[in-house]
Amino acid sequence: RVDPVPGAPDQYFAYIAYELDLFEEGSLSNLTASIIGNVFGFKAVNALRLEDMRMPVAYLKTYQGPATGVIVERxxxxKFGRPLLGATVKPKLGLSGKNYGRVVYEGxxxxxxFLKDDENINSQP
Known part of the structure; x- marks a missing residue:
């Protein structure tokens, strides 16, 4: 649904709902990256602000929390006494195992x- 912003010509509120079966259970990072990261990455959108994001309680209950904390990772x-520096491997799909390894090695x-997979790489067939 799209509603005009009162008193602001050419501005609108867009209400977007996604089916939960599009997202892996318990993966809040997958859900938020899919919604926030991918929507904000649209080149056709030149001005966008997230006002609110709601997740069903049933979905939130599937999140079991992080496996470890930053102390364990350090x-x-x-690596102590400084920020950890990491990156996401791109492109997210299409690299052979050899080329993926090369990207990780060079990084x-x-x-x-550390390097990590893109958040959207979850339960891929």
């Missing part, structure tokens, strides 16, 4: 502490 990486060799 211990694993043996770590260049000074990154």
């Amino acid at each position: 211990e694993r990486l043996d 770590l060799k260049g000074g990154l502490d």
